[in-house]
Amino acid sequence: MGASKSESFSEEHNEMASLFKALSHPARIAIVDYLLSVETCICGDIVNKLPLAQPTISQHLAALKNANIIKGTIEGTAICYCINPNTINKIENHFGMIRHKLMNKCC
Amino acid sequence: MGASKSESFSEEHNEMASLFKALSHPARIAIVDYLLSVETCICGDIVNKLPLAQPTISQHLAALKNANIIKGTIEGTAICYCINPNTINKIENHFGMIRHKLMNKCC
């Protein structure tokens, strides 16, 4: 007891839940927001933008990277993180499906 | 240590994170999916559709209701849950913003 019974749910439901879980922390929303606000795919100064220690931010970045929401490429000693548009598309499609099904209902 | 430093982030970032957190469990995705699949806003048989005990489902429903993703109206001894389109709109708008910002970038 205590552990999530993810085996009991469909792969698609688990996948969407994982994507939303990756976005379920304000620091990770802020990271995505920051990555969208800079002209180029800017790197490690995320640490200076958030009120969290470097290891904590590294973990949040790893969570976003693990969910394929961002991707990072090594650039010298720094790493250049940027949004992965494919994953954004996937989430948008999910809500497109919800929107479509909602239109056929009253509520 | 351990607790989320939500005070340190903007209200909007916290709000979006809360919405995504409400959707970050496969059971809750499945509940939303089920509510979208039935013609009318059907009620308590969600319990029979998911491999979870009734108290657990009640908690998941409460989490969705608390995030304003679903709303429930008392219907005799049953409760009729259905999707709240306003909250779906809010999330869609967030991704609309992301989409808009992404278009002005290369990555």
Next chain:
DNA sequence: TTGTTTTATCGTAATATTGCAATATATTAA
């Protein structure tokens, strides 16, 4: 009233997340 049905809450155990200091790793510069 009593019994039935439906949903919510309590209590508790198992597990997961969050945050950070300390440390490790990797790349560049000198």
Next chain:
DNA sequence: TTAATATATTGCAATATTACGATAAAACAA
């Protein structure tokens, strides 16, 4: 090589989530 810089990992404590049995609460039926 050594030093400096940038990011990742480890280890641990605090907190949060998940799940369910037991029980409570609310609405209706008889």
